[in-house]
Amino acid sequence: MITLDNRGIPPTSECPEGFTLQDMVGDVAGLVEHLGIGPCRVVGTSLGAFITQELALSRPDLVRRAVLIATRGRTDMLRAAITRAEIELHDAGVELPARYAAVVRALKSLSPRTLDDGEAMADWLDLFELSPAAGPGQRAQMDLSTLDHRLGAYRGIRVPCQVIAFADDLITPAHLAREVADAIPGAEYELIEGCGHYGYLEDPATVNKVMVEFLTGAVAR
Template sequence: MTSARIGDVDIEYEVDGPDDGEPILLIMGMGAQLVAWPPDLVEALVAQGFRVIRYDNRDQGLSGYTETPRPKPVVLAAGLASRRWATADYTLVDLAEDAAGLLDHLGVGTAHVVGMSMGGMIAQELTLRRPERVRSLCSIMSNTGDPRNGRTSARLLRPFLRLMRAPAPTTREEAVQRGIESFRIIAGSEFDEDEMRVLAGLHLDRGGITTASRDRQLAAINASPDRTPRLREITVPTLVIHGLRDRLVLPSGGVATARAIPGSRLIMFPEMGHDLPKGRRLEIVEEITRNARRATD
């Protein structure tokens, strides 16, 4: 792994696949690191001939962190209630510029772009701001920024509060178990505890997931405008993937995204929650590849 200085922030990244492969940029979601992309999915993309670029968003993993206090819960709550009251150290626009800067650093003129959750929002913003840099777009388990669609289910409130109020882990095993439970409550029906144990350990080894950095990313989402009207301007081949069991970003977010982007293709998996189920990963890679090929047809 290596790091690039993008503006005033260091961005940690990793590249897999042939140097002459078609570049594909994978953008991870809120509170997650580049290692959250399943290795078998990355390997399958490489097998399709892609040069796979992954990175940690600012305030996550081994990338640079914002040196400001954690947003106060009352501020986050106000931002969730109405964008008018949202404040943030940065927005999705800044995160999209981080992505564009990384492409510049790597000498990549254009790339296929795949984003998951908050990463889908960043991918949309990158496509809108820098359309000349994006060959194709894939938005996974994300939304358009319209608060009427893709909200978080009220059913997640109780398990989230339970985790937040639990005593802080005092051992590595307790921290790993906390990570497993965090993944479990948002996953679909194919949750794999052994796989999540490995992922939770990797997150810990790379700095863990701090409350302050997660909340700054949430504030960035809250403070960013609704993209729905602008999404109609997107002309690159677009694939939208969502899970019907997703409670963190309800399926209406994927439906709204597909409706907003002309000519986009929507795929919804019945067993998928806010995760990438192992049994669907090769199919997801095939669909991403098919969408990317539309850019060269």
């Protein structure tokens, strides 16, 4: 398995001057070509899923199968408002207390099942509190959250795709992920209950099971 640090996030260049989603798609394509491993299986979550679905569309020669976790193909009213609010907060130079920022992140990213588990929440809050503050590269990534309406374009994807959604996801809700699966011809759709946006960490066993079955072609659906 090969992972990469997207541009904007150290140790990769922060690119504070900004970049586009297509720049990030080009980064992944360049890595696959540099390593000589295409076509390969590609997995992305959230912004990584946006990159993966665009890569499957523009460079199908590099993608054998694609898994799109917690994705969407358009920006609705609430997601647009969240992005604008986060950008305005960052640009105002307001630095939230670390513990407060950790609590907000938990409420946005985790399921009620996890939020109600006191022992688990102690660990999650400690982890979030230790996370570094947003730098210039993360600010550039915020602009990419306002995704253009791409569902029509995704009807042109021809590589096998699986969309994994989480029932309690507030950031990329399941109904928006379902739209992506419906747009991509032949795409499989998996809805995992009891998970929020970080469902791959809340229930890794279930996520890994359905993902590996798809990537290996172990289950015909």
